[in-house]
Amino acid sequence: MREKPLFDVKFSSTGTCVGKLRNEVTIKAIEPFQTVNTLATDEGKFQGGEGTAPTPLEFFLTGLVGCLMTQMRVFSRRMKIKVDDVVVTCDAHWEAYAGEGFPYEGQPVGFAVDIDVRSPEHETRILELVNASRKGCFVEQTIERKTRIDHRVRVNAQSWAEV
Amino acid sequence: MREKPLFDVKFSSTGTCVGKLRNEVTIKAIEPFQTVNTLATDEGKFQGGEGTAPTPLEFFLTGLVGCLMTQMRVFSRRMKIKVDDVVVTCDAHWEAYAGEGFPYEGQPVGFAVDIDVRSPEHETRILELVNASRKGCFVEQTIERKTRIDHRVRVNAQSWAEV
Numbered sequence: 001m002r003e004k005p006l007f008d009v010k011f012s013s014t015g016t017c018v019g020k021l022r023n024e025v026t027i028k029a030i031e032p033f034q035t036v037n038t039l040a041t042d043e044g045k046f047q048g049g050e051g052t053a054p055t056p057l058e059f060f061l062t063g064l065v066g067c068l069m070t071q072m073r074v075f076s077r078r079m080k081i082k083v084d085d086v087v088v089t090c091d092a093h094w095e096a097y098a099g100e101g102f103p104y105e106g107q108p109v110g111f112a113v114d115i116d117v118r119s120p121e122h123e124t125r126i127l128e129l130v131n132a133s134r135k136g137c138f139v140e141q142t143i144e145r146k147t148r149i150d151h152r153v154r155v156n157a158q159s160w161a162e163v
Numbered sequence: 164m165r166e167k168p169l170f171d172v173k174f175s176s177t178g179t180c181v182g183k184l185r186n187e188v189t190i191k192a193i194e195p196f197q198t199v200n201t202l203a204t205d206e207g208k209f210q211g212g213e214g215t216a217p218t219p220l221e222f223f224l225t226g227l228v229g230c231l232m233t234q235m236r237v238f239s240r241r242m243k244i245k246v247d248d249v250v251v252t253c254d255a256h257w258e259a260y261a262g263e264g265f266p267y268e269g270q271p272v273g274f275a276v277d278i279d280v281r282s283p284e285h286e287t288r289i290l291e292l293v294n295a296s297r298k299g300c301f302v303e304q305t306i307e308r309k310t311r312i313d314h315r316v317r318v319n320a321q322s323w324a325e326v
Contacts, residue, residue, distance in 0.1 A: 005258035006267050011220060015228040015251045023232045027221040033209040037217040041229030046196040047237055054200040056229035057174060058190040060302050063223025065178040066204035069186045070219055074210055078266045088178045094301045095168035102295035103241045104169050108305040111312040114323070123318045130316050130326055132265035138257045139223050142271040146309045149274040153293050155286045160277070163293055 007032045009138060021049035023056075057092075064139045065090050068113070071133040081129045085118040111143070170195045172301060184212035186219075220255075227302045228253050231276065234296040244292045248281040274306070 010030040015023045022042040029035045041056045043049025065088050076083040093109040117126050134140050152160040173193040178186045185205040192198045204219045206212025228251050239246040256272040280289050297303050315323040 003260060006261055007259050009220070009255075009257040009259065009269075011224055011253075011255045013221075013224045013228050013253045013255070015225075015232050015253075017232065017236065017249055021233055021236055023229045025225045025228045027217070027224055029218070029221070033207050035207060035214075035217075037221055039217060039221065039225040041225060041233070043233055043237075044196050044198060047233065048240075049233075051198075054190070054198075054202060055192075056226045056233055057172070057301060058176075058192070058200055058202065058226075059222045059229060060226025060305075061174055061176045061190055062178075062188045062202040062204060063219045063221075063226055065176050065188045066186045066219035066222060069178050069180065070184055070204070070206055070210065070212075073180065073184055074206075075266055077211075086180055090174075090176045090178075092172075092174045092176070094172040094305075096170050096172065096299075097166060098169055099295065099298060103238055103299060105298045106172075106301040106304045108301070108308065108310045111310070113312055113314045115314060115316045116320075117316065117318050119318055121318075123316075123321070123324065126318050127316060127324065127326055130314065132262065134314070134326075135262060135268045136259075136266060138220060138269040138271070140312060141269045142223075142257075143305055143310050144312055145271065147271045147274070147306050149276055149303060149307055151276045151278065151293065151297070153278045153280065153286075153290060155280050155282055155284075155289050157279075158286070161286065161290065163290055163297075 019050055019052065021047060022052050061090060061092055064111070064143070067139040068133060068137045071136040072115075072129060075133050075136055076129055079129060079132065081121055081125050083117060083119045083129070087116040089114040089116070182213060182215065184210060185215050224253060224255055227274070227306070230302040231296060231300045234299040235278075235292060238296050238299055239292055242292060242295065244284055244288050246280060246282045246292070250279040252277045252279070
């Protein structure tokens with residue numbers, strides 16, 4: 001039987017269209033804390049946007065880098081592994097291929113993450129911390145696993161269709 | 164032989180530690196456009212942060228919702244499928260399990276995305292647009308596939324170790 005989770009993490013986000021390609025996304029944290037934040041995305045001229053906000057991929061990458069860094073800082077305290085500073089660099093690469101009957105299909109090529117640590121600890125302990133932080137990082141775990149996204153669509157307030 | 168991509172998408176992001184758990188992430192777009200943006204993440208008291216910015220997961224979810232919405236708006240024009248408005252809702256759920264020798268391990272449970280469309284088109288055409296947009300969405304494709312993240316670690320400016 002599966003063990004019980006220590007805690008659940010639940011968010012509900014709603015995005016609305018504003019401007020040419022600007023989206024405003026309101027994110028409600030439900031568990032384990034409650035907050036509401038609104039973040040805006042836009043596109044530059046390449047995609048037909050107006051550049052009023054960073055692109056969705058920049059938010060996505062900030063989520064990835066920020067989540068891993070947070071995990072390292074939180075886990076270093078909890079695992080008593082002293083870290084004086086961390087700089088994380090992430091090189092991300094995707095490719096777009098011609099779609100059949102639609103503009104293009106996006107595919108991830110890969111992510112290369114460099115973790116530059118300043119610490120009085122032995123390297124072995126730092127590798128232990130990095131490996132623990134990768135497991136603790138919700139974003140890394142979502143990207144590295146095959147994670148399902150279920151979709152429903154509704155047109156003009158009619159009934160929902162699964163896609 | 165693999166076909167040639169229509170275009171590549173490349174970003175390089177660097178995150179630095181500022182404040183208790185605040186991270187500042189500078190994201191440089193390299194291809195197919197060039198921009199530089201800095202976004203900050205923080206944590207609330209639950210994690211020991213100061214709440215000066217949204218959490219990494221909120222950035223991640225904004226990236227997911229925003230990318231799908233952008234794709235629908237861009238593809239609707241290119242596929243000549245008229246869409247008057249789109250509201251996208253995403254319910255996200257993760258679980259944290261006790262780790263062996265470290266605080267916890269994060270696991271995605273799933274994402275439920277509802278796409279609420281206002282359009283004069285037949286539902287069939289809208290479903291076609293949604294399916295094309297999912298394929299075009301770099302974030303969805305990254306989450307739904309098993310995507311590799313390579314890591315290197317360096318301690319006190321010594322040599323890089325793969326992890």
